[in-house]
């Protein structure tokens with residue numbers, strides 16, 4: 001079995017977590033809406049992750065909605081003492097599965113209480129405020145009012161630590177003036193490198209950077225360079241994509257998502273994969289290839 005501690009640890013809020021974690025979004029139904037096709041399989045993925053040493057799980061009550069948190073609770077409650085569950089608020093789902101901003105203080109308060117109830121906890125370890133100025137990527141806009149509301153919920157003892165998601169450097173600077181920010185969760189992977197400078201700035205500040213879509217998300221990464229690199233070391237392309245992220249910066253924490261135990265085990269094994277400097281240089285070229293293809 002993989003020793004995921006080989007990928008190292010990082011202090012996220014209160015707990016030291018393994019840098020190799022798990023993202024639970026894939027456990028809801030198609031389109032992250034409704035129940036999964038196979039609930040027992042979803043429960044098995046979570047239990048296998050924790051059994052393998054995963055102690056950082058990313059979720060949200062708007063996956064399903066509610067479905068992912070209910071599955072997390074069923075699979076793992078009472079939670080292991082060292083498990084850090086990170087959730088996110090700021091959106092709500094329409095009856096048509098749409099993703100809508102839910103940024104008012106009343107909606108954010110409701111979202112924190114929904115997460116507490118559905119996860120079955122008295123306090124949430126880490127809550128990311130997910131900005132919705134742009135749905136598919138960060139866009140400017142003040143986060144002062146919603147973050148002040150979240151900081152008030154923290155003051156009330158309902159939230160231990162605060163993070164931000166889908167945000168710009170300017171919003172991060174604004175946020176750090178309002179509350180202590182322990183993690184940033186943005187879209188980043190081998191082919192999506194907009195946050196390159198930000199990753200390094202956050203590393204210097206001791207803040208975790210948690211890339212969402214580490215494998216490319218709804219359209220998993222495809223690249224001949226990635227396939228060649230993987231074949232040469234007897235690994236899979238997804239493992240190489242994750243190993244590249246681990247080597248990219250020590251503050252990067254991984255939350256690859258999967259609904260399958262086989263893919264989970266494959267992804268966790270990337271914790272033991274070490275890429276040579278030459279391999280890293282070749283992989284760095286992928287972002288330029290994908291820019292050229294646009």
Ligand SMILES: NC(=O)c1ccc[n+]([C@@H]2O[C@H](COP(=O)([O-])OP(=O)(O)OC[C@H]3O[C@@H](n4cnc5c(N)ncnc54)[C@H](OP(=O)(O)O)[C@@H]3O)[C@@H](O)[C@H]2O)c1
Nearest residue numbers: 023024025058165212213214215216217256257258259263
């Ligand atoms: N803050 C935000 O706005 C935001 C947005 C999106 C996601 N997230 C978080 O980030 C986490 C990760 O993102 P994600 O799950 O959307 O994308 P991802 O980790 O980049 O990729 C998941 C996709 O890759 C497939 N996959 C996983 N492992 C594989 C493997 N070894 N071989 C082949 N295919 C594999 C999965 O399908 P299978 O199920 O078939 O394995 C799924 O389709 C989510 O779980 C969620 O917690 C946050």
